[in-house]
Amino acid sequence: MRIAVTGSIATDHLMTFPGRFTDQLLADQLRHVSLSFLADRLEIHQGGVAANIAYGLAVLGHRPTLVGAVGADFADHGARLRAVGVDTASVRISETLHTARFVCTTDTDQNQIATFYAGAMAEAREIDLAAVARRTGGLDLVLIGADDPEAMLRHTEACRSLGLPFAADPSQQLAGLDRPQTRRLVHGARFLFTNAYEAALLRERTGWSEREVLGRVGTWITTLGADGVRLAGSGAPPVRVPAVPPDTVADPTGAGDAFRAGFLAGVARGWPHKRAARFGCALAAVVLETHGTQEYTKIPTGFRGDLAGVRGGT
Template identity: 70%
Template sequence: MRIAVTGSIATDHLMVFPGRFAEQLIKEQLERVSLSFLADRLEVRRGGVAANIAFGLGKFGLDPILVGAAGVDFAEYGAWLRANGVDTTAVQVSDHLHTARFVCTTDEDQNQIATFYAGAMAEAPRIDLAAIAERVGRPALVLVGADDPAAMLRHTATAHRLGIPLAADPSQQLARLDRDQARQLVDQSRWLFTNEYEAALLLERTGWTEQHLLGRVGTWITTLGEAGVSLATSGAPTLRIPAVLTDKIADPTGAGDAFRSGFLAGTAWQWPQEQAARLGCALATTVLESVGTQEYKLTPSDLIIRIDQTYGPDAARALEPQLARVP
């Protein structure tokens, strides 16, 4: 099962503020905020939601197709992705714009303040998913991740027209979408990914109730941080999967993307959703323990140990045969 991952490709500038954002905010002055945080660490890393998810799938040996727009500075990044199992032939490279930039500061409570510069991502609406499917082969699933909104809408419409199952992951772009756009992006998706905040924002944007939304998607997967994830399906009890806990958190950036990589890998291997979610949680924790979204080492034996310790030996044994074949 080959997956096309659409969305942003970016360079991450990750900084750490040795304090709490909340302590710098004055309630009576929130309408006129002018703050500067002195960070004590800077890491420049490869990122972007589509590239992060594709990277994880590539490490699992699943040959994902990365679909997005990058800039004139993409050569080194592209070589890195290809070396880690990602097909970059569908990446549109701008002839004058730079790859998108994600600038994020994290405080000691793991709260984050971020700014995203689109750069070459503005050219993403030019990408024709149908032409890519004809050129490199029809994918079994298309994930539509955060991207230029016009590109997200185009990819969604194309996947539906071609009859390709869809995973909707609007994430950061929900704030830019109107009601019709939000509905178009999630309606009839096989899987819908959000975090807890995005879940509430999605209901506000679509104007749908939770039950109405569940009636229009296959499974709604919500990541809940240290509380794990929930998998909600219309007419069935919500399934809750505990997180794989750690006391070695280095940086939360990219943990959600890693969960998606693990979950989609399990889906590609036709695992039950609960089993796929456990793998996603284990990989998310692996990323939490490293700085940068693609700097982690994917070690099958480590994932099996994490799953054993959190979910028990039976859960670990169920995943072990497939993970043992990971390159």
């Protein structure tokens, strides 16, 4: 199955605050917030939602095509992705802008405060998905992840005009989209990915009820953190898939991207959606146990039989 993953490609600056953000907030001063958190650890890793998902698919034995825009500073990251099996030939390299930056601080309750600098991501709208499909010999599924909003809309329209199945995964960009834009990104998607908060925001942005959303997509997949995943489709009761508890939680960043990679890997193997979601939850647990979103190389122990002989398995 030939999968293209579009979306952000970034460098992650991950910091840890040895306290609780909520202890620093004053209820009567929330209109004038000026806070500084003294972090006790800084780690710099390669990230971005598209790169994270593509990395996970490659570790699981697939050869996904990564589609996004970066700066000239992408050389090392690109080499590392290619080493695990990601096709980076459709990544656009900006001549003037740096690769996007994600700066995130996590407290002891696993709450996060983050800032994202788009940088070269703004040039993703210049990428022609039809050219990507021609170069790769055709695509069986395109995941449209958080990216430059114009690029997301353009890729979605390209999928419709080319007859390519697509998965809608607007995530962080939902807050900045208006009603017509959100509807354009969702309508006709084979898969729709959200977390619980994004699910509510998506209903507000589209103006559609859950039933109306389900009438326009194939399967709506909602991640619920420690409560697992909810799978919903039109005309059938929703299915809940429990989370796979990690042994420890090192950093929550990238767990949702790992779930998507595991789920899509299962779909590519023809698994039922429930089984694919269970595998996605297992891969998410691996990332929760790991510092960095692209640092794991082993598959979950309980799924060795399912992935026997796949590169990256142990």
